[in-house]
Amino acid sequence: MGDFYHCMISRIREDIRDMFQMSKKTFKKGLGTLYKERKVKLEDNGIRLSN
Numbered sequence: 001m002g003d004f005y006h007c008m009i010s011r012i013r014e015d016i017r018d019m020f021q022m023s024k025k026t027f028k029k030g031l032g033t034l035y036k037e038r039k040v041k042l043e044d045n046g047i048r049l050s051n
Contacts, residue, residue, distance in 0.1 A: 003049045004048045004049075005046050006045060007045075007046050007047065012024065030045070
């Protein structure tokens with residue numbers, strides 16, 4: 001299995017800013033690109049990198 005980033009929905013903005021030093025908008029745009037390329041999987045409690 002790939003690496004996993006556990007995120008709490010109520011703290012996602014602060015988590016993104018602290019961990020990745022980017023805005024939520026930029027993070028979601030990048031995540032969308034990775035999802036379309038099937039490089040990540042979106043799960044109920046977080047994001048998993050695909051193998």
